[in-house]
Structures are given as C-alpha cells and as structure tokens.
Amino acid sequence: MSDLNSTLTNMKKKYREIFKKSVDAIQSRIDELKPTKLNAEIFDNFAKDSIGYQWQQAVLDMFENDISHEIYRKWQEIISYRNNFECKGCATCCNLACSEFSPEELKQKADNGDKFAKQFTQIFIPYKNSNEPKKIYPEYLKLLSENVEGDVYFYHCPKLTECKRCSDYENRPDICKHFPDNPLDILPESCGFYNWRKEVEPVAMMLHAMVEIIDYYKEKIKEQM
C-alpha cells in the first residue's frame, strides 16, 4: 500500500510520455498521406479542392475509418482480457463508491435521463459525514481525493451486509456486474482486477491519448475547411 502514491505520480508522468509518443505516431501517419509536392502544414488554410484540401479530407477519413476503428478494437481487447481476472469480494466498490458529483447533482442528472446517474442513485446512498468513509480504506480514499480534480463524494450500498456480502447478489445491477469497466479508473490494491488494470494501463493510456489527440486534430482541421 505504501507505494500507491508514488505509483500514481509515475502514472501521471507516464501518461505525459505516452501522450508525446502518440502525437509523434499520429503526425507521422498524417505525413504519410501528404502529397509529395506540397510544402504546407495540416492546419493551414487551403482552397477548396486544392491538393492541400484533399490532404485534409484524407486525414479526416483516416481518423474516422482507420484509427478510430483500431482504437475501438484495442479497447475491446482490453475489456475482454479482464475476464482472466476475478472479483476477490473485498467489497470496496460497494462500500466506497465515489463520484465527482454531489448527491444533489447526481439526482438532477438522473432526472434529466442520465442512465449511469439513474443506476448509481438507485444503488448508492451518500455517507452522512466525510469521516465515515475515511475509516474504511483511508489509503484508497486519500489517493482518490488527491488525484481526482475537484471534489470527490463517497457513497455506499445499503445492500452490503455486515460480513461484506451482497444481500441481493443475483439481482445486482449491471454497474455492479461490470465493475470495473474502465482500466483507467483508480482501483484499490485489494481489488481482484488491480493486476488487470496494471497490465493494460500502458495500452489504455495510449488509446486515451490517441482519442484526445485525434479530437484536437479534427477540430483544428475543420476550422480551416
């Protein structure tokens, strides 16, 4: 447990490194599509139907039809690989669910049709005060609050029994069945999926970085078209 904080500090640094490498990889794929005689940058303003304009269109097509599909496929592989790990029943996800949204905000989101917020508010109730969750898993709680920007709110499920068992396991909702479904979420070391997350983290970070970079390129190119 003692190295959790340094792990996260490394993760941030690691993400920055992966992000830079992903920018280079995407830029070289853009350059491969560049017409040989063209002396310009992808964010330049080109006349409609010029070779520069066609290049921008080819790049947007590559994002839509190649890279986005590659990202989706790799993400699905990561999620499937999760089946090699299993829940250890530590009950942290039942007892210490967290959200960037307050109970009032979650209720409002649920009322506005947000599916996740609806399920979340049907399962979890907020702790009465901030000291209660601190007693459960102080290291994990500290880690989350230090590394999630803005406020973090903690909730618990009333269906969890005193011996840390789900009293309605057969009917547990989808978000319980599929937890954890995001390899970039911070997991407690007690979680059976902790090693899954650790193994797939570099690829998941690269995919996340690629999505961010592609969105940026798409927006910038479209501004010029």
Ligand code: SF4
């Ligand atoms: S419904 Fe069961 S599995 Fe889901 S959070 Fe509650 S106790 Fe945990």
Ligand code: SF4
């Ligand atoms: S935190 Fe992980 S190991 Fe613990 S109950 Fe939830 S899914 Fe299972």
